[in-house]
Amino acid sequence: MKRKVTLKQIAKELDVSISTVSKALRNSKEISEDTRQKVQAFAKLYNYRPNNIALSLKNRKTKTIGIIIPEIVHHFFSKVIRGIELVANKRGYNVIVGLSNESFDKEVINMEMLANGSIDGFILSISKETLQQQDYHHFTETINQGMPIVMFDRVVDAINCDKVIVDDLEGAKKAVSKLISSGCENIGIITTRDYVSVGKLRTQGYLEALEEHKMNPKASLILKVVDQLLSEDHLDLLEKEVESLFKRNKNLDGIFAVNELYALTAMKVARKMHLRIPEDIQIIGFTDGVLSKHAVPSLTTVSQHGQKIGEKAAELLINNLEREDEEDIYETVIIETELIERESTK
């Protein structure tokens, strides 16, 4: 087993000083051609690579980005990570991942763990619990310590930082308008409670679309699902809620669901009630994941372009990190959604 070789060892072997080795390896012209060759040959032989940790300590930057997301087993978030990783790697950064598991405490702990020197900045999406408690002190503290944050998808106005979001409102409007123009007259929405900003915005988009088409919103058409943190055990509860939405609106002919799972559940319930899709009822979801694509019938959705969100977030963060002037001008980038029409709509 040959341990990693250091400058010191090379210096000792070749009987020169450490700094000579260092300079020779960095092709400094201070060093004679002769020794440079000698050093480089030796270094190559022993496969010398500078130690990242030492460099980090010296340069006071780690070239590493910390990602905090609520959940990784999730098509959208993994796409975002892929986007981040893509850009980060291209620009010489690594990516370290922390999961909050939708818990406030885990979010805080994870951030503290990483903030102590391990990373140069954060890209994160806020956990539901944090949104609920509205306690954002860990974000402000991090930013105050000079560590930049880029938030995506689930963001809050209270924090002043770069943000990458989807035009949730517009996306929802697009979806609902599509349903209307395809002939739907009684459109239900399956959404989340309002503390999830994206849910709120999508609900608002739904309402605005109705309004623009002079349709009156009815309370009975709006289902705000009681949140069980989307735990897998609560599919049954969700199904019951959706079923009651269908039952109290016998003439339902369109559904806008704010995520894939809700949309799929709607399909399931529709099937159970012997409604044909899209003949009797049309359905549109939000977030274009594998489920929508492979569902039968395949699901029309509003695609969020998760990967692009990740790429943009990484760009913003790295630009900020590498900016010379310390101006704190924060941007909010809006990624356009796209309506992907499939078989669940006419």
Next chain:
Amino acid sequence: MKRKVTLKQIAKELDVSISTVSKALRNSKEISEDTRQKVQAFAKLYNYRPNNIALSLKNRKTKTIGIIIPEIVHHFFSKVIRGIELVANKRGYNVIVGLSNESFDKEVINMEMLANGSIDGFILSISKETLQQQDYHHFTETINQGMPIVMFDRVVDAINCDKVIVDDLEGAKKAVSKLISSGCENIGIITTRDYVSVGKLRTQGYLEALEEHKMNPKASLILKVVDQLLSEDHLDLLEKEVESLFKRNKNLDGIFAVNELYALTAMKVARKMHLRIPEDIQIIGFTDGVLSKHAVPSLTTVSQHGQKIGEKAAELLINNLEREDEEDIYETVIIETELIERESTK
């Protein structure tokens, strides 16, 4: 903006030496009650946290695990990551993620990047390209440098290290046996080319199951899909191949597919050919992801327990890292598969 405070700054403020501060904070009883209190109060006020990078440099360990996987937008791999993260965090480790994107070069580059001090050890699943080229020098070199590796799922015998695998062969046998006992007599298999070890083993399991039940394997029933790295653009090709499998075996009444996508494609083709599932043809997949669960009809699958694989891999790695004696006794842990029966089988 209050920058992160260091020992040096505290020392200066309180007009004591750095080492006194360090000791005081670590509750050394060398330090008088008085100064200890003073220092601790000050540190608390300024929210002092030791710098991870400095600690890493000093201790020559980073308390960070490097994960290299071929693809993150993948239910199985993200489950594994979750498992790793869970155990790692519990034991005070962070997790840094690199994606090979199924490419040999990216795998090598990513590993080199991380191996230079950023992490203490690797958990990885080999990229397809690497498996194809059978070039494993980067693994051996890493191990030779004293950096432990734990491989999962896609492993190779050539490398001597800890491994966590699924009983692919047994899992496949279980699945095919189930099909047989449910009355199937002409069971096709949709699998990968043999260089993917898991595909090979699952194919073998299929053959052994047939043999045990005195059924003769027929070449026409075996479809080894031409690999397009599962790129999303090649779904059509896949579908065509599956279709020809169906067409050249008119009496097909069972399908064992070695992954979710293949299974779903089989369902799609079956539907196209007006075969009822499970009445006319029964289907079992491998890897229990969201697709199987939410498919219609829902898909019977062999679950791999991705999270458990991740947990076990993390345990193996950390145990190795924290082991006092330097004995290199490598383990191969086999995680049991489980047949999850759903609607696609009788």
Next chain:
DNA sequence: TTGTACGCGTTATCAA
């Protein structure tokens, strides 16, 4: 052309 000294932030050892 080469080497010395210093600093990044921390801890451990030893001296005062």
Next chain:
DNA sequence: TTGATAACGCGTACAA
């Protein structure tokens, strides 16, 4: 009880 010093690995300003 406290402090100075060395070390982890590197790069660089400055001295020789």
